[in-house]
Amino acid sequence: xxxxxxxxxxxxxxxxxxAAGIDVVASYEWxxxxxxxxxxxxxxxxxxxxxxxxxxxxxxxxxDIVVGSPPCTQFSYAxxxxxxxxxxxxxxxxxxxxxxxxxxxxxxxxxxVPRTAKILKAEINGGxxxxxxxxxxxxxxxxxxxxxxxxxxxxxxxxxxxxxxxxLNEYSNRIPEVNLRKVIKSLSNKKVADPNFAISISSNxxxxxxxxxxxxxxxxxxxRSVKTHHPVYNDMKxxxxxxxxxxxxxxxxxxxxxxxxxxxxxIQKGKYRRLSVRERACLQGFPITYQFYGKSNSSKxxxxxxxxxxxxxxxLAQSFLGTQPEKLKLHQDLTFEYLSNVSPGPTTQPxxxxxMFPRGRTFRFAIPGLRFKSGMRFELNNLREDKSFACAxxxxxxxxxQSLEPTSESISLLKNVLFSExxxxxxNIEKVLDDxxxxxxxxxLQSTWIRQTSDMHPFSVLxxxxxxxxxxxxxxxxxxxxxxxxxxxxILSGFKNPNGVAKMRKxxxxxxxxxxxxxxxxxxxxxxxxxxxxxxxxxxxxxxRKIS
Numbered sequence: 260x261x262x263x264x265x266x267x268x269x270x271x272x273x274x275x276x277x278a279a280g281i282d283v284v285a286s287y288e289w290x291x292x293x294x295x296x297x298x299x300x301x302x303x304x305x306x307x308x309x310x311x312x313x314x315x316x317x318x319x320x321x322x323d324i325v326v327g328s329p330p331c332t333q334f335s336y337a338x339x340x341x342x343x344x345x346x347x348x349x350x351x352x353x354x355x356x357x358x359x360x361x362x363x364x365x366x367x368x369x370x371x372v373p374r375t376a377k378i379l380k381a382e383i384n385g386g387x388x389x390x391x392x393x394x395x396x397x398x399x400x401x402x403x404x405x406x407x408x409x410x411x412x413x414x415x416x417x418x419x420x421x422x423x424x425x426x427l428n429e430y431s432n433r434i435p436e437v438n439l440r441k442v443i444k445s446l447s448n449k450k451v452a453d454p455n456f457a458i459s460i461s462s463n464x465x466x467x468x469x470x471x472x473x474x475x476x477x478x479x480x481x482x483r484s485v486k487t488h489h490p491v492y493n494d495m496k497x498x499x500x501x502x503x504x505x506x507x508x509x510x511x512x513x514x515x516x517x518x519x520x521x522x523x524x525x526i527q528k529g530k531y532r533r534l535s536v537r538e539r540a541c542l543q544g545f546p547i548t549y550q551f552y553g554k555s556n557s558s559k560x561x562x563x564x565x566x567x568x569x570x571x572x573x574x575l576a577q578s579f580l581g582t583q584p585e586k587l588k589l590h591q592d593l594t595f596e597y598l599s600n601v602s603p604g605p606t607t608q609p610x611x612x613x614x615m616f617p618r619g620r621t622f623r624f625a626i627p628g629l630r631f632k633s634g635m636r637f638e639l640n641n642l643r644e645d646k647s648f649a650c651a652x653x654x655x656x657x658x659x660x661q662s663l664e665p666t667s668e669s670i671s672l673l674k675n676v677l678f679s680e681x682x683x684x685x686x687n688i689e690k691v692l693d694d695x696x697x698x699x700x701x702x703x704l705q706s707t708w709i710r711q712t713s714d715m716h717p718f719s720v721l722x723x724x725x726x727x728x729x730x731x732x733x734x735x736x737x738x739x740x741x742x743x744x745x746x747x748x749x750i751l752s753g754f755k756n757p758n759g760v761a762k763m764r765k766x767x768x769x770x771x772x773x774x775x776x777x778x779x780x781x782x783x784x785x786x787x788x789x790x791x792x793x794x795x796x797x798x799x800x801x802x803x804r805k806i807s
Contacts, residue, residue: 260579263287263319263362265310265327265355269551269562270297271543272326272370275572277301278593279580284319293562296552300601311354315361324579325364326420327355328567331372345378349387352379356391366579367394368420370567376400376417399424403571405544409590410570411437411454412505412542422578429584430574435591440501442541443525453547455570456593460547467536467551467559471514471609473524474531478515478612480718481624482531485517490625490636490653498523498531505542510564511557514610535609539563544570546595552604559607616709619646622717626650627725629773631766634660635759637773639721641708647701648717649785650724650777652750652770655758663754665778666785673774676749681740688731688772692779695727699784728776732768746771 260281264272267286276283286305288294297305329351352369359367382388383395398421405414408431437454445454446468452459474482486495498521499505505520512519514533520542524530534542536551536559543563553559570590577587623640630636634655641648653662663669678685699720706712735741747767751757763770 260323260365261319261321262324262326263322263358264304265325265358266329266351267294267297267305268328268566269293270301270305271545271567271569272328272572273297273301273304274545274549274569274595275574276324276326276576278569278573278590278595279576279582281324281576281579284322287313290562292553292558293565296550296562296604299552299604300549300598311350313354315358318358318362320362322362323365325355325359325362325367326369326572326575328370329355331375346387349378349382353388353391356388356394359394360391366421367398368418368422368575371417371419373402373415373417375419376402379417379419395419397421403427405568405571406436406504407431407434408571408574409434409437409455410504410542410544410568411439411442412508412544412568413503414507414568416567416571418575422575423581424578426578426582426584427574430577430587433584433587434574434589436504438501438503439499439505439522439542442505442538443501443522446535446537446541446547447525451547454541455544455590456546456595457591458546458548458594460599465537465547466603466606467540468538469606469609470535471532472611473527474514474521475612477716477718479531481515482519482521484624485515486521488625488627488630489517490630490632490638491634492517497521508539508542508564510561512560512564514612533609536560536563544568544590546598548595548598548601550598550601550604553607554605556607556609559604614710618705618709620705620709622648622708624718624721626721626728626773626777628728629725629769629776631762631769633759633762635762635766637724637777639717639724641705641717645701646705647785648699648704648720650780652774652777654754654763659758661754661757665774665781667778667782670775670778670782673746673749673771673778677741677743677746677771677775679742681736681742684734684736684741687734688775691730691734692727692776695723695730696776696780696783701784724776724780727779728772731772731776735768741768741771743767743771746774750774 262276262281262283264283264286267273267288273283273286283304286297287308287310288305289309291307294305294307355369379400383392400419402415403418405412442454445452449462450459451462451465483497486497509518519533521531521533540563543566551559553562573590623638625636625638634653637652639648639650643649649664651662651664653660655661674685703712703714704717707714707716747764
């Protein structure tokens with residue numbers, strides 16, 4: 260069988276098809292570094308081409324299979340929260356479908372992010388893709404998790420085409436699962452055994468396995484926070500669980516990010532790092548002898564993260580061929596012998612921890628103990644124009660969050676409402692606040708954050724605020740003499756058309772005390788702030804400095 264591969268990247272489709280014995284006649288890719296990587300590893304079939312302007316009439320004839328992965332950026336939820344330019348994304352899908360209509364192959368398949376399934380179904384029925392409706396009469400629009408086909412990664416993708424869905428599902432029942440630990444351990448031995456295929460090489464032949472320096476304490480703190488205590492999104496594991504397949508490998512990630520896969524070093528416990536290019540490539544199902552020709556480490560990470568896993572495309576190819584499940588050769592038995600002669604790509608160095616940061620480096624983290632998910636939290640941030648560090652309360656749902664910065668006036672009014680029948684509790688709380696919270700040099704704080712000095716770190720202030728909150732919590736009287744219900748109604752008066760009121764009332768105690776703690780910090784450090792009075796209900800108002 261003869262195939263064409265469009266938007267071919269570094270060869271995820273072509274490698275799987277070739278392993279199944281299918282002849283990939285030509286591949287088309289616009290990014291030169293990816294096309295070179297494809298060209299060097301897979302028989303030189305890749306051509307650098309702007310597929311949008313490709314002359315379809317000049318394509319090779321007698322093609323049995325057309326596959327491809329049109330760019331997914333506009334369809335991804337990672338792009339501006341799912342607000343990408345859908346019309347622009349559909350341009351590439353239309354071009355791919357034009358090729359299918361022109362060549363009339365026996366089989367065709369297209370890969371993209373899961374959200375594409377919903378978009379395609381809508382556009383085929385009366386939308387921008389209605390002219391291609393006949394192509395979908397005998398086609399499937401399915402979401403596959405590559406983990407079910409033996410990939411050591413939980414990677415969900417939409418596959419569209421006229422493949423044999425029944426056979427694919429039967430294949431997956433025969434394939435054993437692989438976890439992240441096997442990948443890490445396999446690449447650490449003197450004799451390196453590919454975690455996915457029947458390939459072994461000596462460690463001195465293993466390329467792209469330069470490991471990054473371990474995270475600094477600050478980087479560990481940031482990574483742990485954005486993964487395990489993100490104010491809006493669900494919690495993630497930190498570090499990643501080696502006993503499971505990995506999370507989805509992404510095209511872009513930095514040393515401090517929510518998306519990066521982070522592991523604890525197997526030898527040096529308590530030390531954390533990101534994965535090497537080779538580790539990520541194995542998670543994507545590329546052989547350990549596959550070489551990458553990116554000009555930088557970030558280019559290599561991007562090309563690996565953008566690829567479709569060849570482990571998955573190998574089984575799709577077998578479904579094109581009609582291979583019966585009982586006669587299926589599993590990917591663990593493939594050797595890719597021809598790759599042993601491919602020359603390694605240029606050596607690139609992984610990112611190192613930053614030594615200096617720009618003066619305007621932003622800090623904004625929720626205070627431990629005062630983060631309530633769905634966007635509601637108290638945080639310390641330096642969002643003011645002079646980059647000074649203030650506390651603020653954020654409240655609402657993920658799409659309609661309001662924020663207020665407590666001031667001395669607001670905590671004075673709040674105390675009168677909370678402690679009208681609990682004077683002793685107020686005295687005890689004020690003592691805790693006096694002991695735990697102090698005035699801080701804002702210039703030195705920002706200077707430390709951008710690593711010009713090594714004075715008090717903003718995370719130390721964050722922890723002091725958390726300690727103060729828990730101290731205040733511990734001083735509360737056993738009797739319910741503090742009027743948190745009235746306090747929460749007063750706080751609600753500071754918001755215009757608030758959303759999620761039930762949640763604020765659920766955490767009435769924590770929110771009221773959080774207001775006192777953060778307001779006390781702001782009072783000490785920003786005596787000159789002018790509060791904005793926001794009109795409330797019942798004649799009561801909560802004076803706060805409105806920041807957004």
